[in-house]
Amino acid sequence: xxxxxxxxxxxxxxxxxxxxxxxxxxxxxxxxxxxxxxxxxxxxxxxxxxxxxxxxxxxxxxxxxxxxxxxxxxxxxxxxxxxxxxxxxxxxxxxxxxxxxxxxxxxxxxxxxxxxxxxxxxxxxxxxxxxxxxxxxxxxxxxxxxxxxxxxxxxxxxxxxxxxxxxxxxxxxxxxxxxxxxxxxxxxxxxxxxxxxxxxxxxxxxxxxxxxxxxxxxxxxxxxxxxxxxxxxxxxxxxxxxxxxxxxxxxxxxxxxxxxxxxxxxxxxxxxxxxxxxxxxxxxxxxxxxxxxxxxxxxxxxxxxxxxxxxxxxxxxxxxxxxxxxxxxxxxxxxxxxxxxxxxxxxxxxxxxxxxxxxxxxxxxxx
Numbered sequence: 001x002x003x004x005x006x007x008x009x010x011x012x013x014x015x016x017x018x019x020x021x022x023x024x025x026x027x028x029x030x031x032x033x034x035x036x037x038x039x040x041x042x043x044x045x046x047x048x049x050x051x052x053x054x055x056x057x058x059x060x061x062x063x064x065x066x067x068x069x070x071x072x073x074x075x076x077x078x079x080x081x082x083x084x085x086x087x088x089x090x091x092x093x094x095x096x097x098x099x100x101x102x103x104x105x106x107x108x109x110x111x112x113x114x115x116x117x118x119x120x121x122x123x124x125x126x127x128x129x130x131x132x133x134x135x136x137x138x139x140x141x142x143x144x145x146x147x148x149x150x151x152x153x154x155x156x157x158x159x160x161x162x163x164x165x166x167x168x169x170x171x172x173x174x175x176x177x178x179x180x181x182x183x184x185x186x187x188x189x190x191x192x193x194x195x196x197x198x199x200x201x202x203x204x205x206x207x208x209x210x211x212x213x214x215x216x217x218x219x220x221x222x223x224x225x226x227x228x229x230x231x232x233x234x235x236x237x238x239x240x241x242x243x244x245x246x247x248x249x250x251x252x253x254x255x256x257x258x259x260x261x262x263x264x265x266x267x268x269x270x271x272x273x274x275x276x277x278x279x280x281x282x283x284x285x286x287x288x289x290x291x292x293x294x295x296x297x298x299x300x301x302x303x304x305x306x307x308x309x310x311x312x313x314x315x316x317x318x319x320x321x322x323x324x325x326x327x328x329x330x331x332x333x334x335x336x337x338x339x340x341x342x343x344x345x346x347x348x349x350x351x352x353x354x355x356x357x358x359x360x361x362x363x364x365x366x367x
Contacts, residue, residue, distance in 0.1 A: 017137035020072055021063045026108070029061050032142055041235075047127060047143035048211055048235065048268045053117055053150075059098065060111045060142075062132060074111055075139065076131040079146070090124050090148045092116050115146050123149025125269055145268050155270040157204035164200045164242045169275055181262065181276035188277040189258070195249060201232055201265075202242035209239035213266040217247070223259040224281055225250045254282030 018036035023029035032042050041048040051058055062072055074095055081089045098112035115128065126146045133139040154173030161168045169179050177186045190197060203210065214235040217226045232245035247263070263275040 017134065020132070020134075020137070020140065022132070022140075022142065023061050024059065026061050026110075029063050029108075032060070033140060036140070038140065038142065042142045042144065044129070044141070044143050046211060046237075047145055048213060049144040050125075050213075050266065050268050051115065051128075051144060051146045053123075053147050056114065056116050058113045058115060058144075060113065060130065061108060062111065063108045071107060072132040072134045072137070072140075073109075074130060075133045076141075077113070077129065079115075079128045080126045090118055090120075091126055091128075091146055092118075093128065095130065117146070117148035120149065122152060123147070124153075150271075153270050155210050155267055157208060158201070158210060158238075158267075159204060160199055160201045160273075160275075162197075162199060164202060166200075169199060170201075170273060173270065173273075175273055175275060179275045179277055181274060187260075190249070190261075190277060190279045192251075192256070192280045192283055197247045197249075198230070199232075199245050199247070200242045201238060201245070203238060206240060209237050210270070211235075211237050211268055213268065215245060215263060215265045218262040218264065220259055221252075223251070223253055223257055224261075224279060225252060226261065249279050249281070251279070251281035256280060256282050 020033055020036045021030045022033040023031045030039075032039055040046060077093060077095050079091060079093050081091055082093070092114070094114040096112050096114070098110045111130075113128075113130065124147075126148065127143060128146050129141050129143045131139050131141040156173055158170060158173040159167035160170035167176075169176060177183050178188045180186065201212075212235060215228060215232065217228065219226060227248045227250060228245055229248070230244040230246045232243035258278050258280050260276065260278055263277075265273040265275070267273065
């Protein structure tokens with residue numbers, strides 16, 4: 001019996017250890033670690049969660065079995081700058097327990113990670129990590145990126161163009177002049193006839209790879225509502241073959257309006273890419289009919305107002321028309337209803353032969 005218990009104990013502990021869930025918020029528990037498994041974007045090899053420069057604190061909500069199993073606590077935390085002297089450090093890190101929520105069987109703890117950046121020129125991206133461990137379970141380490149300042153490092157060899165081998169949009173990790181939002185007179189314009197646009201991203205060095213987050217578009221959704229598709233539409237690694245991004249513009253206006261579009265591509269380890277260009281929705285001639293109609297209606301209104309005021313200013317005597325109207329009304333009142341009228345006797349005439357004839361009166365005379 002004792003042997004069975006000893007053999008069963010590791011299996012039981014393994015089940016209890018797999019109950020670990022960690023999230024970035026109380027309602028997102030499990031988006032970092034779910035049932036003991038690290039989710040995509042939080043491991044050492046693919047850390048892609050990016051904490052922005054103003055974000056001086058980040059929270060991790062840890063849920064595990066408390067009464068029936070192990071309690072996970074922070075045992076270690078590190079970052080790339082920790083071994084540098086204070087003059088060359090970009091970030092200072094510390095961890096405290098911000099909140100503890102006890103349930104009947106579940107224990108939720110909110111750990112607050114302080115990650116304060118040093119105020120200095122330039123910028124960098126630093127990898128951070130924190131390790132959770134319970135007495136009977138293996139340690140679990142999660143990784144993320146902390147951005148301090150404005151990272152200036154670009155990804156050499158990263159190109160984006162309208163074909164699998166061109167670089168009209170991004171060349172060597174730098175946005176070209178025609179797509180740079182800081183150069184107002186050089187922006188690329190997508191004409192009205194172009195409903196979709198395909199662009200391709202690739203590395204010059206086929207053996208190199210770079211991680212990118214899901215692209216997104218900033219524009220005025222009252223003018224157009226762009227959607228993206230293709231192999232580049234989801235976050236992942238760029239390695240080997242070029243990736244394609246298809247932009248479908250979905251214009252909502254047809255008056256030739258030109259609207260700016262900003263395509264944002266975040267590169268966790270490098271300077272983000274902001275691609276600026278314009279899209280024309282419709283043709284300017286499409287609105288000519290509506291404009292001419294407005295002018296016609298406006299002209300008719302003006303003519304009617306002119307006639308109205310001229311009549312008011314004229315000396316036309318309406319008294320005669322008024323008297324005739326009242327006379328006609330009185331005649332109508334004095335007349336009998338049609339149902340009460342009696343048929344008038346027809347005029348009978350006797351001819352020379354003593355025969356009686358009837359005169360029938362018509363509109364054309366007497367017959």
